[in-house]
Amino acid sequence: MRPLHALSLSAVIAALPGQISVQSVQPTGHRTDVPVGAPIAITFAEPVSRASVHARSLRVFGRWSGVATGTISFADGDRTVVFTPSRPFFCGETVTVYLSQAVTAASGNRLTGGYTWSFWTAPARGSRNLVLERTIPVRRTGEGGIRVYGAYAGDLDRDGAPDLSVPCEDSNDLRVLGNDGCGNYTSPVPFGLPSNARPSTNEGHDFDGDGFIDLAVGNILSGTISVFLGDGTGGYRAPQHYPSGAQTRGIAVLDADGDGDIDLVAANRSGNNLTYFANRGDGTFDAPVAFDGGGSGETAIAAADANGDGIADLFVGCFNSGTVTLLLGDGAGGFTLSSSVPVTGNPWMIAIGDVDRDGAVDAVVCTSSQPRVALVRGDGTGGLLPAVDYPTGAFPIAVDLGDIDGDGALDFVASNFQGTTFDVYWNDGNGGFGGRLTLNAPRAGSCALVVDDDRDGDLDVLGIDELADVILLFRQTETWPAGVERGACTARLRLDQRARAAGFGAVPPHPVTAGATLFVGVSGPAAQPFGLFAGVALTPGPALPFGIVNLAPAPVVVLPGGATDAAGEALVALPMPGGVPGAALAFQAAVLDPAHPAALHTSNPEVAALQ
Helix, strand or coil: CCCHHHHHHHHHHHHCCCECCEEEEECCCCCCCECCCCCEEEEECCCECHHHCCCCCEEEEECCCEECCEEEEEECCCCEEEEEECCCCCCCCEEEEEECCCCEECCCCECCCCEEEEEEECCCCCCCCEEEEEEEECCCCCCCCCCECCCECCCCCCCCCCCEEEEECCCCEEEEECECCCCCECCCEEEECCCCCCEEEEEEECCCCCCCCEEEEEECCCCEEEEECECCCCCECCCEEEECCCCEEEEEEECCCCCCCCEEEEEECCCCEEEEECECCCCCECCCEEECCCCCCEEEEEEECCCCCCCCEEEEEECCCCEEEEEEECCCCCEEEEEEEECCCCCCEEEEECCCCCCCCEEEEECCCCCEEEEECECCCCCECCCEEEECCCCEEEEEEECCCCCCCCEEEEEECCCCEEEEEEECCCCCEEEEEEEECCCCCCEEEEECCCCCCCCEEEEEECCCCEEEEEEECCCCCCCCCCCECCEEEEECCECCCCCCCCCCCEEECCCCEEEEEEECCCCCEEEEEEEEECCCCCEECCEECCEEEEEEEEEEEEECCCCCEEEEEEECCCCCCCCEEEEEEEEECCCCCCCEEECCCEEEEEC
């Protein structure tokens, strides 16, 4: 006869809910060519409870565009959850989906540890011809050196354009440069930090769940992280400071414990460790928990699912030991060393993405003491493959990934401090890199971002020189054919975030799927009426007082218009009908502009083709 307590324990265990599992997701993890308006779908092994799926348990975040809003629907007998975004993501950005453990099955089974994955949106095709269009000073008038290092290109005011947040090591502040929507920036606005901080590494996310981007900054001298909560108007509130460890050099954002709130992990070079900060749910954090990063001198860090289990893992660059390590997350805030590989040199910064398009995330690491970047591929099961080196300029200290030429494969940009250059390497489509393009900096190649900052659809390179204290805007050249209206800030039209005269000259039409939503964006002066029209493309078009018209006189369809908002933006969502594949439709807008001689300005035309 079994003891009574054993019988009671068995009954309790039998009554406990089991775990609901995710069977598939769309878009698939680490994909690099996802349309900016694509719906997101999660299929579970059993029906889910509809009440458990909501804006807190299903969160979608674009690296630059921020919190995604949208509608949640159910299909396949409630086994599939579909999130349809209400506005497009930015071109060429990483999008991360977070499911919290609050998601339950109709049976009561739970999503233990949550589930997360990432993908990249597709940019427009690029010219590969990057030219320095503008240099932006970050110092204020009469100010000495401030050592601007690092940058984050998040849309702080949700006007649809990436703003710049740049930490300045010597002036001990964070400076914000607002984007006017066309890649022009306001004068820097400083947000102060303690005098002994030396802010550097930084990463953005919505930590307090209010829908606006916040920023976490690691401070080298004070061994702290400072969390700036966004104020929703393009700035930040006073920061909160947390002790992290000696020489904090790297920050990763992730949901480490599956509760749906975004946590932090800091890499501390002199502390020889990592520190984990659990989010309390309101943008404040628990005391740090230190753990070993698997090497010595943990400096660089990034988070992504490396083994396909839906739990975020950590890629760590260890400066002293010259290694890259991979730590697998357990979904409860813990991490275990899974793999370690040596690299030639001392890792300083790391960027991650699926460079060879095999479905597994890889790491690109700048190795500082040696003039090279190391590519460390992941095997998709939690292992790392031997490093492959690519030469760079002297003392490479930063790296970023992005599909700069728009061919569906991630390229990288390395920043070379002593070489005073930025090296762009083109991906051959299979994870091999060649065709190195070198861009020059005035005094130091400190770091670079790959982002569509002027919102034409292709990716730009924003370089930072921490000795000259400037931001360098390297943009891809555009060719507008004769007889076609150019895009301008006073009247610009975008199809799915692209404004490159698609369908005219050598540029092919923008492909859209029948039945999908086409996002038509119109930019112009603030609070001004606009009209939106569709028809047959005409080139060359007649030049009229208000611009070139590139729609044939008939037939012309008048689409829903409206007025731009306070930021000069408007968005029209158009469901695409069925039709003959290849059938094309041209779009053009006319925006009221009191400053224009004709008080009206015609936008650039764009052509969409059904596929």
